[in-house]
Amino acid sequence: MPRVTLADGRVLLVAGHPVGWRAETGGLKPFSPGRAELAGLAASGVAAAADALEGRFALVLAGPGDRVEVAADEFGQIDLYTQQAGGHTVVATDLSLLPVSKDGAKFDQAALVHALAVFSWRPPKQHTFYQGVKRLAVGDVLTGAGGKATITQRPFTPAPAGEYGPRELDQYSDLFLEALEARGSRHGNVVYLSSGWDSTATLAGLVRIFGARGVRAVIGRMQYSKRAGVINQVEVDRATAVAAYFKVPLDIVEFDYWRSGPEDFDAIKPTLRAHNICGLGALNHWRLAKHVARTTPGQEAVFAGEISDGAHNLGFSQYLSIFHSSLEFREYSDKMAGYLYGPSFAKHFAEGRGQD
Known part of the structure; x- marks a missing residue:
């Protein structure tokens, strides 16, 4: 596990598979745990380091004193589970490492409904199947200090819809x-x-x-x-x-x-x-x-x-999203749902062209 000591004595641990970070020119620099840039990224906090790096990973920034910050990569590609047990907050990337794996817990009914009804077959991002066991949302930072743990949530700021032509495609x-x-x-x-x-x-x-x-x-x-x-x-x-x-x-x-x-x-x-x-x-x-x-x-x-279908395939879910006798209508429904919840349709309303 890469470990970097900052100038002020804090220690950054990197778990997972970071692939690099963006240079000022916009290019992707290969990840190297010994480079000074990594310490520089972490100097502003674990959230800044997570945003600057690319890949699937978790970061732990320890210090000063008993303070510790934990965050996942910018897109939350790795799960960080949390559970309160015995007066402590336990954080892990695997449910089998938490007390719930031995002690058990009641099921979270909302999470079960979501997993049964939505094509990903998983709970919502901040849920697990168990009550009292949560996942950090995208952009969340868990901070432990003075015997207490708090989660800082980043406000969601949607990106504006824009025109995408040949230049953007390139x-x-x-x-x-x-x-x-x-x-x-x-x-x-x-x-x-x-x-x-x-x-x-x-x-x-x-x-x-x-x-x-x-x-x-x-x-x-x-x-x-x-x-x-x-x-x-x-x-x-x-x-x-x-x-x-x-x-x-x-x-x-x-x-x-x-x-x-x-x-x-x-x-x-x-x-x-x-x-x-x-x-x-x-x-x-x-x-x-x-x-x-x-x-x-x-x-x-x-x-x-094929796991990235949601990014390019407009949500076609192999006829499983709705139950209808016509497979053609199921496919049409999937494509239309992708359009209705996409930026092009929203942009029409933002510009007052919703009736067009």
């Missing part, structure tokens, strides 16, 4: 490729290829940066019952064509849950419980991860592009 492309290069590995890169926009774009970007020989892809062939057979053959066929186009190898992993579903679920259950996950999608990724771990030569980077 800027986004540069940032996307920069992010892939910072997180990729010269020893090899693996893409969970669903054949959708996100994972295909990730594959294309990695091939551009590292070459086809530095990239491979995997996809699962899903069978939830013997009667239903393979339920995602269309995706498998498309992924096969995508991999052939980019000249990268594609491994097809069999998800024959009708043979070993209960055994697989029992094996992954501790991980699901420790991280507030109740969706079976995690089981698919667990199978893919097992295959990658078994076949990797070592030090490969793994990319799961």
Whole structure:
């Protein structure tokens, strides 16, 4: 765990995977725990350091005295769980490390409803499935001092909607490729290829940066019952064509849950419980991860592009968001919901053009 001592004696601990920070020129500097910039970022507090760094990580700033500050990365990619127990505040990145894992707790009914009704299959960001156990929200900082713990919440300031043309598209492309290069590995890169926009774009970007020989892809062939057979053959066929186009190898992993579903679920259950996950999608990724771990030569980077569907795919949730006899209407409903809750629609009202 990187550890940096500041000039005033405070100590900064970095847990997780920071990839770099923004230079004054706008470029991404690779992360190096020994560099003076890291100490300089933390001098203004843990929140400033978390905003300046990029990646998935947690920061702990200890000192002076018994004061300690804890925060996650700018986007809350890593969870920080908190629980009051025995007069103390316990903070962890894993529920199995908290007292609730041994003592138990009543279920948070609102969190259960959310997990059952919303496609992510998880509680809201500040909740867990258990009463009295919380998660830090995006931008929150937990401060402990004098035997007390307080959470400082950052006010939400929505970004204004703007016009995005060819120039902004080029800027986004540069940032996307920069992010892939910072997180990729010269020893090899693996893409969970669903054949959708996100994972295909990730594959294309990695091939551009590292070459086809530095990239491979995997996809699962899903069978939830013997009667239903393979339920995602269309995706498998498309992924096969995508991999052939980019000249990268594609491994097809069999998800024959009708043979070993209960055994697989029992094996992954501790991980699901420790991280507030109740969706079976995690089981698919667990199978893919097992295959990658078994076949990797070592030090490969793994990319799961389809998880970012909410950023690019306008919320299409594979027909699961509403129950309607027409699959076409379900898809239309998903796309329309993405538009109605997006910046373009809001901008119409802000400019007085809501009736257009």
